[in-house]
Amino acid sequence: MQNVTVLGIGLGKRSFHQRGQDKSGNAAFRWKVSRQQLIEFLSNFHSCTVVMEACAGAHFMARKLATFGQQIKLISPQFARPFVKSNKNDFVDAEAICEAASRPSMRFVTPKMKSQQTLSALHRVRDSLIRDRVCTTNQMHAFLLEFGISLPIGIAVVRRLPAVLAEHELPPRLVAILERLHSHFKYLEQQIAELDKEIANQVADDDLGKRLLTIPGVGPITASVLTAEMGDGKQYARSRDFAASIGIVPRQYSTGGRANLLGISKRSDKNLRRLLVQCARVYMQRLDKKSGPLATWTRQMLTRRHSNVVACALANKLARIAWAIAARKASFNAEAAAMPA
Missing domain, CATH: 3.30.420.40 (ATPase, nucleotide binding domain)
Structure with missing residues:
Protein backbone atom coordinates (compact mmCIF):
# COMPACT_ATOMS: atom_id res chain seq x y z
CA MET A 1 0.00 0.00 0.00
CA SER A 102 -6.67 13.53 -10.85
CA ARG A 103 -7.71 16.12 -13.45
CA PRO A 104 -5.22 19.02 -13.45
CA SER A 105 -7.92 21.62 -14.11
CA MET A 106 -10.30 20.41 -11.38
CA ARG A 107 -11.62 22.96 -8.87
CA PHE A 108 -11.61 22.14 -5.18
CA VAL A 109 -13.46 23.44 -2.13
CA THR A 110 -11.50 24.98 0.74
CA PRO A 111 -12.31 23.26 4.08
CA LYS A 112 -14.09 25.54 6.53
CA MET A 113 -12.88 26.32 10.02
CA LYS A 114 -14.97 25.60 13.10
CA SER A 115 -15.86 29.27 13.52
CA GLN A 116 -17.11 29.49 9.92
CA GLN A 117 -19.29 26.40 10.30
CA THR A 118 -20.69 27.67 13.60
CA LEU A 119 -21.56 31.01 12.05
CA SER A 120 -23.20 29.28 9.08
CA ALA A 121 -25.30 27.19 11.47
CA LEU A 122 -26.40 30.35 13.26
CA HIS A 123 -27.60 31.90 10.01
CA ARG A 124 -29.43 28.74 8.97
CA VAL A 125 -31.32 28.64 12.26
CA ARG A 126 -32.24 32.30 11.79
CA ASP A 127 -33.49 31.66 8.26
CA SER A 128 -35.53 28.72 9.52
CA LEU A 129 -37.15 30.86 12.21
CA ILE A 130 -37.97 33.56 9.67
CA ARG A 131 -39.64 31.00 7.38
CA ASP A 132 -41.62 29.69 10.35
CA ARG A 133 -42.70 33.24 11.22
CA VAL A 134 -43.92 33.82 7.66
CA CYS A 135 -45.90 30.56 7.76
CA THR A 136 -47.48 31.49 11.09
CA THR A 137 -48.40 34.96 9.84
CA ASN A 138 -49.94 33.55 6.67
CA GLN A 139 -52.02 31.11 8.69
CA MET A 140 -53.44 33.88 10.85
CA HIS A 141 -54.24 35.98 7.78
CA ALA A 142 -55.92 33.01 6.08
CA PHE A 143 -58.03 31.97 9.10
CA LEU A 144 -59.29 35.52 9.58
CA LEU A 145 -60.06 35.88 5.87
CA GLU A 146 -62.27 32.78 6.08
CA PHE A 147 -64.45 34.76 8.49
CA GLY A 148 -64.49 37.91 6.39
CA ILE A 149 -61.67 39.77 8.14
CA SER A 150 -59.08 41.06 5.67
CA LEU A 151 -55.93 42.38 7.31
CA PRO A 152 -53.33 44.57 5.56
CA ILE A 153 -50.25 42.86 4.14
CA GLY A 154 -47.31 42.56 6.52
CA ILE A 155 -46.54 41.50 10.07
CA ALA A 156 -47.07 44.87 11.74
CA VAL A 157 -50.82 44.30 12.06
CA VAL A 158 -50.23 40.77 13.37
CA ARG A 159 -48.38 42.20 16.35
CA ARG A 160 -51.62 43.85 17.50
CA LEU A 161 -53.83 40.82 16.80
CA PRO A 162 -55.55 40.89 20.24
CA ALA A 163 -56.99 44.33 19.39
CA VAL A 164 -58.24 42.99 16.04
CA LEU A 165 -59.92 40.04 17.74
CA ALA A 166 -61.63 42.34 20.23
CA GLU A 167 -63.21 44.31 17.39
CA HIS A 168 -64.88 41.28 15.76
CA GLU A 169 -67.20 38.56 16.98
CA LEU A 170 -65.55 35.20 16.26
CA PRO A 171 -66.12 31.62 17.51
CA PRO A 172 -64.34 31.06 20.85
CA ARG A 173 -62.43 28.07 19.52
CA LEU A 174 -61.12 30.07 16.58
CA VAL A 175 -60.06 32.85 18.94
CA ALA A 176 -58.16 30.28 21.02
CA ILE A 177 -56.39 28.98 17.90
CA LEU A 178 -55.45 32.49 16.79
CA GLU A 179 -54.17 33.36 20.26
CA ARG A 180 -52.01 30.23 20.22
CA LEU A 181 -50.62 31.20 16.82
CA HIS A 182 -50.01 34.73 18.09
CA SER A 183 -48.07 33.40 21.07
CA HIS A 184 -45.96 31.31 18.71
CA PHE A 185 -45.43 34.37 16.52
CA LYS A 186 -44.18 36.41 19.50
CA TYR A 187 -41.83 33.58 20.48
CA LEU A 188 -40.37 33.48 16.96
CA GLU A 189 -39.91 37.26 16.94
CA GLN A 190 -38.07 37.08 20.26
CA GLN A 191 -35.77 34.31 19.00
CA ILE A 192 -35.00 36.18 15.76
CA ALA A 193 -34.26 39.39 17.67
CA GLU A 194 -31.85 37.52 19.97
CA LEU A 195 -30.07 35.93 17.01
CA ASP A 196 -29.80 39.31 15.27
CA LYS A 197 -28.23 40.76 18.40
CA GLU A 198 -25.82 37.84 18.67
CA ILE A 199 -24.79 38.20 15.02
CA ALA A 200 -24.28 41.95 15.42
CA ASN A 201 -22.07 41.37 18.48
CA GLN A 202 -19.99 38.76 16.65
CA VAL A 203 -19.45 41.07 13.69
CA ALA A 204 -18.49 43.92 16.03
CA ASP A 205 -15.85 41.71 17.67
CA ASP A 206 -14.46 40.37 14.39
CA ASP A 207 -11.79 42.36 12.54
CA LEU A 208 -12.93 41.25 9.07
CA GLY A 209 -16.57 41.82 9.97
CA LYS A 210 -15.90 45.40 11.03
CA ARG A 211 -14.05 46.11 7.79
CA LEU A 212 -16.85 44.59 5.71
CA LEU A 213 -19.32 46.93 7.43
CA THR A 214 -17.54 49.85 5.77
CA ILE A 215 -18.96 48.71 2.40
CA PRO A 216 -21.99 50.88 1.54
CA GLY A 217 -25.29 49.05 1.94
CA VAL A 218 -23.75 46.13 3.85
CA GLY A 219 -25.15 45.49 7.33
CA PRO A 220 -24.32 42.99 10.10
CA ILE A 221 -26.24 40.08 8.51
CA THR A 222 -24.49 40.35 5.13
CA ALA A 223 -21.10 41.00 6.72
CA SER A 224 -21.55 37.95 8.92
CA VAL A 225 -22.52 35.71 5.99
CA LEU A 226 -19.55 36.98 3.97
CA THR A 227 -17.24 36.22 6.88
CA ALA A 228 -18.60 32.68 7.18
CA GLU A 229 -18.56 31.85 3.47
CA MET A 230 -15.50 33.74 2.21
CA GLY A 231 -13.09 33.61 5.14
CA ASP A 232 -9.83 35.36 4.27
CA GLY A 233 -10.53 35.03 0.54
CA LYS A 234 -7.17 33.38 -0.17
CA GLN A 235 -8.89 30.46 -1.94
CA TYR A 236 -9.78 32.82 -4.79
CA ALA A 237 -7.08 34.15 -7.11
CA ARG A 238 -8.96 37.38 -7.84
CA SER A 239 -12.17 39.20 -7.01
CA ARG A 240 -13.87 38.05 -10.21
CA ASP A 241 -13.43 34.42 -9.11
CA PHE A 242 -15.30 35.10 -5.89
CA ALA A 243 -18.13 36.87 -7.72
CA ALA A 244 -18.37 33.93 -10.12
CA SER A 245 -18.42 31.42 -7.26
CA ILE A 246 -21.65 32.90 -5.88
CA GLY A 247 -23.32 32.99 -9.29
CA ILE A 248 -23.55 36.73 -9.74
CA VAL A 249 -21.84 36.87 -13.13
CA PRO A 250 -23.46 36.30 -16.56
CA ARG A 251 -23.94 32.79 -17.87
CA GLN A 252 -22.09 32.21 -21.10
CA TYR A 253 -23.28 30.23 -24.11
CA SER A 254 -20.69 31.04 -26.75
CA THR A 255 -19.69 29.12 -29.85
CA GLY A 256 -17.91 29.72 -33.12
CA GLY A 257 -16.06 32.71 -31.74
CA ARG A 258 -19.31 34.53 -31.05
CA ALA A 259 -19.83 35.55 -27.41
CA ASN A 260 -23.35 35.14 -26.05
CA LEU A 261 -23.91 36.29 -22.46
CA LEU A 262 -27.15 35.42 -20.67
CA GLY A 263 -28.54 36.26 -17.22
CA ILE A 264 -26.61 35.64 -14.02
CA SER A 265 -25.66 32.00 -13.43
CA LYS A 266 -27.29 31.73 -9.95
CA ARG A 267 -24.74 29.17 -8.81
CA SER A 268 -23.71 28.27 -5.28
CA ASP A 269 -25.08 30.14 -2.24
CA LYS A 270 -28.40 31.76 -3.15
CA ASN A 271 -28.72 33.33 0.32
CA LEU A 272 -25.48 35.30 -0.03
CA ARG A 273 -26.41 36.30 -3.57
CA ARG A 274 -29.82 37.52 -2.39
CA LEU A 275 -28.26 39.55 0.42
CA LEU A 276 -25.79 41.24 -1.92
CA VAL A 277 -28.57 42.17 -4.34
CA GLN A 278 -30.55 43.64 -1.44
CA CYS A 279 -27.48 45.64 -0.39
CA ALA A 280 -27.20 46.92 -3.94
CA ARG A 281 -30.84 48.04 -3.95
CA VAL A 282 -30.38 49.85 -0.64
CA TYR A 283 -27.35 51.65 -2.09
CA MET A 284 -29.34 52.62 -5.19
CA GLN A 285 -32.19 54.02 -3.07
CA ARG A 286 -29.75 56.37 -1.35
CA LEU A 287 -27.69 57.12 -4.43
CA ASP A 288 -28.41 60.86 -4.30
CA LYS A 289 -26.44 61.04 -1.04
CA LYS A 290 -23.47 59.02 -2.30
CA SER A 291 -20.25 60.17 -3.94
CA GLY A 292 -17.13 58.61 -5.36
CA PRO A 293 -16.32 56.31 -8.31
CA LEU A 294 -18.86 53.65 -7.27
CA ALA A 295 -21.71 56.17 -7.12
CA THR A 296 -20.68 57.69 -10.46
CA TRP A 297 -20.54 54.26 -12.09
CA THR A 298 -24.00 53.38 -10.70
CA ARG A 299 -25.55 56.60 -12.00
CA GLN A 300 -24.09 56.02 -15.45
CA MET A 301 -25.40 52.45 -15.49
CA LEU A 302 -28.90 53.58 -14.52
CA THR A 303 -29.03 55.82 -17.61
CA ARG A 304 -28.44 52.81 -19.89
CA ARG A 305 -29.87 49.75 -18.14
CA HIS A 306 -32.94 48.67 -16.19
CA SER A 307 -32.67 49.05 -12.43
CA ASN A 308 -32.86 45.25 -11.94
CA VAL A 309 -29.85 44.77 -14.22
CA VAL A 310 -27.97 47.54 -12.41
CA ALA A 311 -28.78 45.94 -9.03
CA CYS A 312 -27.19 42.65 -10.11
CA ALA A 313 -24.19 44.44 -11.62
CA LEU A 314 -23.75 46.48 -8.44
CA ALA A 315 -24.05 43.33 -6.32
CA ASN A 316 -21.19 41.93 -8.40
CA LYS A 317 -19.15 45.04 -7.57
CA LEU A 318 -19.94 44.70 -3.87
CA ALA A 319 -18.84 41.05 -3.90
CA ARG A 320 -15.56 42.01 -5.54
CA ILE A 321 -15.04 44.82 -3.04
CA ALA A 322 -15.70 42.39 -0.17
CA TRP A 323 -13.05 40.02 -1.54
CA ALA A 324 -10.53 42.86 -1.85
CA ILE A 325 -11.19 43.91 1.74
CA ALA A 326 -10.71 40.35 3.02
CA ALA A 327 -7.67 39.45 0.89
CA ARG A 328 -5.84 42.76 1.24
CA LYS A 329 -6.84 43.45 4.87
CA ALA A 330 -8.18 46.86 3.89
CA SER A 331 -11.33 48.94 4.39
CA PHE A 332 -13.65 50.52 1.85
CA ASN A 333 -12.77 54.00 0.70
CA ALA A 334 -15.62 55.72 -1.16
CA GLU A 335 -13.28 58.28 -2.71
CA ALA A 336 -10.74 55.75 -3.99
CA ALA A 337 -10.14 56.09 -7.71
CA ALA A 338 -9.58 52.42 -8.50
CA MET A 339 -12.02 49.55 -8.21
CA PRO A 340 -10.78 45.99 -7.46
CA ALA A 341 -9.80 44.01 -10.56
Whole structure:
Protein backbone atom coordinates (compact mmCIF):
# COMPACT_ATOMS: atom_id res chain seq x y z
CA MET A 1 0.00 0.00 0.00
CA GLN A 2 3.03 2.27 0.02
CA ASN A 3 2.45 3.02 -3.67
CA VAL A 4 -0.94 4.64 -2.96
CA THR A 5 -0.89 8.31 -3.96
CA VAL A 6 -4.61 9.13 -4.04
CA LEU A 7 -7.27 7.95 -1.62
CA GLY A 8 -10.90 8.61 -2.52
CA ILE A 9 -13.48 8.43 0.28
CA GLY A 10 -17.23 8.18 -0.13
CA LEU A 11 -18.56 9.79 3.03
CA GLY A 12 -21.56 8.44 4.90
CA LYS A 13 -23.20 8.72 8.29
CA ARG A 14 -21.84 5.47 9.74
CA SER A 15 -20.05 3.65 6.90
CA PHE A 16 -17.33 5.02 4.62
CA HIS A 17 -16.17 3.54 1.33
CA GLN A 18 -12.57 4.21 0.37
CA ARG A 19 -10.51 3.46 -2.71
CA GLY A 20 -6.74 3.76 -2.87
CA GLN A 21 -4.93 4.01 -6.18
CA ASP A 22 -1.38 4.52 -7.38
CA LYS A 23 -0.03 7.27 -9.64
CA SER A 24 -1.06 5.29 -12.72
CA GLY A 25 -4.70 5.16 -11.57
CA ASN A 26 -4.69 1.44 -10.76
CA ALA A 27 -6.70 0.37 -7.71
CA ALA A 28 -4.61 -0.77 -4.74
CA PHE A 29 -7.53 -1.51 -2.42
CA ARG A 30 -11.15 -0.63 -1.74
CA TRP A 31 -12.68 -1.11 1.68
CA LYS A 32 -15.83 -0.34 3.59
CA VAL A 33 -15.03 0.91 7.08
CA SER A 34 -16.70 2.66 10.01
CA ARG A 35 -15.93 6.21 11.04
CA GLN A 36 -13.59 5.12 13.84
CA GLN A 37 -11.84 2.57 11.62
CA LEU A 38 -11.26 5.23 8.96
CA ILE A 39 -9.71 7.64 11.45
CA GLU A 40 -7.49 4.94 12.95
CA PHE A 41 -6.39 3.76 9.51
CA LEU A 42 -5.43 7.20 8.22
CA SER A 43 -3.72 8.18 11.47
CA ASN A 44 -1.13 5.46 10.73
CA PHE A 45 -1.17 5.67 6.91
CA HIS A 46 1.60 7.41 4.98
CA SER A 47 0.94 10.93 3.70
CA CYS A 48 -1.05 10.97 0.47
CA THR A 49 -3.81 12.98 -1.24
CA VAL A 50 -7.17 12.27 0.40
CA VAL A 51 -10.16 13.37 -1.67
CA MET A 52 -13.77 13.61 -0.52
CA GLU A 53 -16.96 15.17 -1.80
CA ALA A 54 -17.86 18.47 -0.12
CA CYS A 55 -21.00 17.16 1.58
CA ALA A 56 -22.29 16.73 5.14
CA GLY A 57 -19.44 16.05 7.55
CA ALA A 58 -16.73 16.69 4.95
CA HIS A 59 -15.30 19.81 6.58
CA PHE A 60 -14.97 18.10 9.98
CA MET A 61 -13.33 15.07 8.42
CA ALA A 62 -10.98 17.32 6.42
CA ARG A 63 -9.83 19.11 9.56
CA LYS A 64 -9.44 15.81 11.42
CA LEU A 65 -7.42 14.06 8.72
CA ALA A 66 -5.25 17.12 8.12
CA THR A 67 -3.89 16.71 11.67
CA PHE A 68 -2.45 13.33 10.56
CA GLY A 69 -0.39 14.99 7.82
CA GLN A 70 -2.71 14.00 4.98
CA GLN A 71 -3.21 16.33 2.00
CA ILE A 72 -6.95 17.00 1.94
CA LYS A 73 -8.94 17.98 -1.13
CA LEU A 74 -12.70 18.53 -1.19
CA ILE A 75 -14.47 18.34 -4.53
CA SER A 76 -17.95 19.56 -5.36
CA PRO A 77 -20.34 16.61 -5.97
CA GLN A 78 -21.44 18.09 -9.29
CA PHE A 79 -17.88 17.81 -10.61
CA ALA A 80 -17.48 14.18 -9.49
CA ARG A 81 -20.81 12.98 -10.90
CA PRO A 82 -19.75 12.93 -14.61
CA PHE A 83 -17.01 10.41 -13.78
CA VAL A 84 -19.44 7.79 -12.41
CA LYS A 85 -19.38 4.83 -14.81
CA SER A 86 -22.64 3.04 -15.61
CA ASN A 87 -24.46 1.92 -12.45
CA LYS A 88 -23.95 3.84 -9.23
CA ASN A 89 -22.79 2.44 -5.90
CA ASP A 90 -20.56 3.63 -3.08
CA PHE A 91 -17.36 2.10 -4.42
CA VAL A 92 -18.05 3.51 -7.89
CA ASP A 93 -18.53 6.92 -6.25
CA ALA A 94 -15.13 6.62 -4.55
CA GLU A 95 -13.56 5.71 -7.90
CA ALA A 96 -15.22 8.70 -9.56
CA ILE A 97 -13.89 10.98 -6.82
CA CYS A 98 -10.35 9.74 -7.46
CA GLU A 99 -10.77 10.15 -11.21
CA ALA A 100 -12.12 13.70 -10.87
CA ALA A 101 -9.37 14.71 -8.45
CA SER A 102 -6.67 13.53 -10.85
CA ARG A 103 -7.71 16.12 -13.45
CA PRO A 104 -5.22 19.02 -13.45
CA SER A 105 -7.92 21.62 -14.11
CA MET A 106 -10.30 20.41 -11.38
CA ARG A 107 -11.62 22.96 -8.87
CA PHE A 108 -11.61 22.14 -5.18
CA VAL A 109 -13.46 23.44 -2.13
CA THR A 110 -11.50 24.98 0.74
CA PRO A 111 -12.31 23.26 4.08
CA LYS A 112 -14.09 25.54 6.53
CA MET A 113 -12.88 26.32 10.02
CA LYS A 114 -14.97 25.60 13.10
CA SER A 115 -15.86 29.27 13.52
CA GLN A 116 -17.11 29.49 9.92
CA GLN A 117 -19.29 26.40 10.30
CA THR A 118 -20.69 27.67 13.60
CA LEU A 119 -21.56 31.01 12.05
CA SER A 120 -23.20 29.28 9.08
CA ALA A 121 -25.30 27.19 11.47
CA LEU A 122 -26.40 30.35 13.26
CA HIS A 123 -27.60 31.90 10.01
CA ARG A 124 -29.43 28.74 8.97
CA VAL A 125 -31.32 28.64 12.26
CA ARG A 126 -32.24 32.30 11.79
CA ASP A 127 -33.49 31.66 8.26
CA SER A 128 -35.53 28.72 9.52
CA LEU A 129 -37.15 30.86 12.21
CA ILE A 130 -37.97 33.56 9.67
CA ARG A 131 -39.64 31.00 7.38
CA ASP A 132 -41.62 29.69 10.35
CA ARG A 133 -42.70 33.24 11.22
CA VAL A 134 -43.92 33.82 7.66
CA CYS A 135 -45.90 30.56 7.76
CA THR A 136 -47.48 31.49 11.09
CA THR A 137 -48.40 34.96 9.84
CA ASN A 138 -49.94 33.55 6.67
CA GLN A 139 -52.02 31.11 8.69
CA MET A 140 -53.44 33.88 10.85
CA HIS A 141 -54.24 35.98 7.78
CA ALA A 142 -55.92 33.01 6.08
CA PHE A 143 -58.03 31.97 9.10
CA LEU A 144 -59.29 35.52 9.58
CA LEU A 145 -60.06 35.88 5.87
CA GLU A 146 -62.27 32.78 6.08
CA PHE A 147 -64.45 34.76 8.49
CA GLY A 148 -64.49 37.91 6.39
CA ILE A 149 -61.67 39.77 8.14
CA SER A 150 -59.08 41.06 5.67
CA LEU A 151 -55.93 42.38 7.31
CA PRO A 152 -53.33 44.57 5.56
CA ILE A 153 -50.25 42.86 4.14
CA GLY A 154 -47.31 42.56 6.52
CA ILE A 155 -46.54 41.50 10.07
CA ALA A 156 -47.07 44.87 11.74
CA VAL A 157 -50.82 44.30 12.06
CA VAL A 158 -50.23 40.77 13.37
CA ARG A 159 -48.38 42.20 16.35
CA ARG A 160 -51.62 43.85 17.50
CA LEU A 161 -53.83 40.82 16.80
CA PRO A 162 -55.55 40.89 20.24
CA ALA A 163 -56.99 44.33 19.39
CA VAL A 164 -58.24 42.99 16.04
CA LEU A 165 -59.92 40.04 17.74
CA ALA A 166 -61.63 42.34 20.23
CA GLU A 167 -63.21 44.31 17.39
CA HIS A 168 -64.88 41.28 15.76
CA GLU A 169 -67.20 38.56 16.98
CA LEU A 170 -65.55 35.20 16.26
CA PRO A 171 -66.12 31.62 17.51
CA PRO A 172 -64.34 31.06 20.85
CA ARG A 173 -62.43 28.07 19.52
CA LEU A 174 -61.12 30.07 16.58
CA VAL A 175 -60.06 32.85 18.94
CA ALA A 176 -58.16 30.28 21.02
CA ILE A 177 -56.39 28.98 17.90
CA LEU A 178 -55.45 32.49 16.79
CA GLU A 179 -54.17 33.36 20.26
CA ARG A 180 -52.01 30.23 20.22
CA LEU A 181 -50.62 31.20 16.82
CA HIS A 182 -50.01 34.73 18.09
CA SER A 183 -48.07 33.40 21.07
CA HIS A 184 -45.96 31.31 18.71
CA PHE A 185 -45.43 34.37 16.52
CA LYS A 186 -44.18 36.41 19.50
CA TYR A 187 -41.83 33.58 20.48
CA LEU A 188 -40.37 33.48 16.96
CA GLU A 189 -39.91 37.26 16.94
CA GLN A 190 -38.07 37.08 20.26
CA GLN A 191 -35.77 34.31 19.00
CA ILE A 192 -35.00 36.18 15.76
CA ALA A 193 -34.26 39.39 17.67
CA GLU A 194 -31.85 37.52 19.97
CA LEU A 195 -30.07 35.93 17.01
CA ASP A 196 -29.80 39.31 15.27
CA LYS A 197 -28.23 40.76 18.40
CA GLU A 198 -25.82 37.84 18.67
CA ILE A 199 -24.79 38.20 15.02
CA ALA A 200 -24.28 41.95 15.42
CA ASN A 201 -22.07 41.37 18.48
CA GLN A 202 -19.99 38.76 16.65
CA VAL A 203 -19.45 41.07 13.69
CA ALA A 204 -18.49 43.92 16.03
CA ASP A 205 -15.85 41.71 17.67
CA ASP A 206 -14.46 40.37 14.39
CA ASP A 207 -11.79 42.36 12.54
CA LEU A 208 -12.93 41.25 9.07
CA GLY A 209 -16.57 41.82 9.97
CA LYS A 210 -15.90 45.40 11.03
CA ARG A 211 -14.05 46.11 7.79
CA LEU A 212 -16.85 44.59 5.71
CA LEU A 213 -19.32 46.93 7.43
CA THR A 214 -17.54 49.85 5.77
CA ILE A 215 -18.96 48.71 2.40
CA PRO A 216 -21.99 50.88 1.54
CA GLY A 217 -25.29 49.05 1.94
CA VAL A 218 -23.75 46.13 3.85
CA GLY A 219 -25.15 45.49 7.33
CA PRO A 220 -24.32 42.99 10.10
CA ILE A 221 -26.24 40.08 8.51
CA THR A 222 -24.49 40.35 5.13
CA ALA A 223 -21.10 41.00 6.72
CA SER A 224 -21.55 37.95 8.92
CA VAL A 225 -22.52 35.71 5.99
CA LEU A 226 -19.55 36.98 3.97
CA THR A 227 -17.24 36.22 6.88
CA ALA A 228 -18.60 32.68 7.18
CA GLU A 229 -18.56 31.85 3.47
CA MET A 230 -15.50 33.74 2.21
CA GLY A 231 -13.09 33.61 5.14
CA ASP A 232 -9.83 35.36 4.27
CA GLY A 233 -10.53 35.03 0.54
CA LYS A 234 -7.17 33.38 -0.17
CA GLN A 235 -8.89 30.46 -1.94
CA TYR A 236 -9.78 32.82 -4.79
CA ALA A 237 -7.08 34.15 -7.11
CA ARG A 238 -8.96 37.38 -7.84
CA SER A 239 -12.17 39.20 -7.01
CA ARG A 240 -13.87 38.05 -10.21
CA ASP A 241 -13.43 34.42 -9.11
CA PHE A 242 -15.30 35.10 -5.89
CA ALA A 243 -18.13 36.87 -7.72
CA ALA A 244 -18.37 33.93 -10.12
CA SER A 245 -18.42 31.42 -7.26
CA ILE A 246 -21.65 32.90 -5.88
CA GLY A 247 -23.32 32.99 -9.29
CA ILE A 248 -23.55 36.73 -9.74
CA VAL A 249 -21.84 36.87 -13.13
CA PRO A 250 -23.46 36.30 -16.56
CA ARG A 251 -23.94 32.79 -17.87
CA GLN A 252 -22.09 32.21 -21.10
CA TYR A 253 -23.28 30.23 -24.11
CA SER A 254 -20.69 31.04 -26.75
CA THR A 255 -19.69 29.12 -29.85
CA GLY A 256 -17.91 29.72 -33.12
CA GLY A 257 -16.06 32.71 -31.74
CA ARG A 258 -19.31 34.53 -31.05
CA ALA A 259 -19.83 35.55 -27.41
CA ASN A 260 -23.35 35.14 -26.05
CA LEU A 261 -23.91 36.29 -22.46
CA LEU A 262 -27.15 35.42 -20.67
CA GLY A 263 -28.54 36.26 -17.22
CA ILE A 264 -26.61 35.64 -14.02
CA SER A 265 -25.66 32.00 -13.43
CA LYS A 266 -27.29 31.73 -9.95
CA ARG A 267 -24.74 29.17 -8.81
CA SER A 268 -23.71 28.27 -5.28
CA ASP A 269 -25.08 30.14 -2.24
CA LYS A 270 -28.40 31.76 -3.15
CA ASN A 271 -28.72 33.33 0.32
CA LEU A 272 -25.48 35.30 -0.03
CA ARG A 273 -26.41 36.30 -3.57
CA ARG A 274 -29.82 37.52 -2.39
CA LEU A 275 -28.26 39.55 0.42
CA LEU A 276 -25.79 41.24 -1.92
CA VAL A 277 -28.57 42.17 -4.34
CA GLN A 278 -30.55 43.64 -1.44
CA CYS A 279 -27.48 45.64 -0.39
CA ALA A 280 -27.20 46.92 -3.94
CA ARG A 281 -30.84 48.04 -3.95
CA VAL A 282 -30.38 49.85 -0.64
CA TYR A 283 -27.35 51.65 -2.09
CA MET A 284 -29.34 52.62 -5.19
CA GLN A 285 -32.19 54.02 -3.07
CA ARG A 286 -29.75 56.37 -1.35
CA LEU A 287 -27.69 57.12 -4.43
CA ASP A 288 -28.41 60.86 -4.30
CA LYS A 289 -26.44 61.04 -1.04
CA LYS A 290 -23.47 59.02 -2.30
CA SER A 291 -20.25 60.17 -3.94
CA GLY A 292 -17.13 58.61 -5.36
CA PRO A 293 -16.32 56.31 -8.31
CA LEU A 294 -18.86 53.65 -7.27
CA ALA A 295 -21.71 56.17 -7.12
CA THR A 296 -20.68 57.69 -10.46
CA TRP A 297 -20.54 54.26 -12.09
CA THR A 298 -24.00 53.38 -10.70
CA ARG A 299 -25.55 56.60 -12.00
CA GLN A 300 -24.09 56.02 -15.45
CA MET A 301 -25.40 52.45 -15.49
CA LEU A 302 -28.90 53.58 -14.52
CA THR A 303 -29.03 55.82 -17.61
CA ARG A 304 -28.44 52.81 -19.89
CA ARG A 305 -29.87 49.75 -18.14
CA HIS A 306 -32.94 48.67 -16.19
CA SER A 307 -32.67 49.05 -12.43
CA ASN A 308 -32.86 45.25 -11.94
CA VAL A 309 -29.85 44.77 -14.22
CA VAL A 310 -27.97 47.54 -12.41
CA ALA A 311 -28.78 45.94 -9.03
CA CYS A 312 -27.19 42.65 -10.11
CA ALA A 313 -24.19 44.44 -11.62
CA LEU A 314 -23.75 46.48 -8.44
CA ALA A 315 -24.05 43.33 -6.32
CA ASN A 316 -21.19 41.93 -8.40
CA LYS A 317 -19.15 45.04 -7.57
CA LEU A 318 -19.94 44.70 -3.87
CA ALA A 319 -18.84 41.05 -3.90
CA ARG A 320 -15.56 42.01 -5.54
CA ILE A 321 -15.04 44.82 -3.04
CA ALA A 322 -15.70 42.39 -0.17
CA TRP A 323 -13.05 40.02 -1.54
CA ALA A 324 -10.53 42.86 -1.85
CA ILE A 325 -11.19 43.91 1.74
CA ALA A 326 -10.71 40.35 3.02
CA ALA A 327 -7.67 39.45 0.89
CA ARG A 328 -5.84 42.76 1.24
CA LYS A 329 -6.84 43.45 4.87
CA ALA A 330 -8.18 46.86 3.89
CA SER A 331 -11.33 48.94 4.39
CA PHE A 332 -13.65 50.52 1.85
CA ASN A 333 -12.77 54.00 0.70
CA ALA A 334 -15.62 55.72 -1.16
CA GLU A 335 -13.28 58.28 -2.71
CA ALA A 336 -10.74 55.75 -3.99
CA ALA A 337 -10.14 56.09 -7.71
CA ALA A 338 -9.58 52.42 -8.50
CA MET A 339 -12.02 49.55 -8.21
CA PRO A 340 -10.78 45.99 -7.46
CA ALA A 341 -9.80 44.01 -10.56
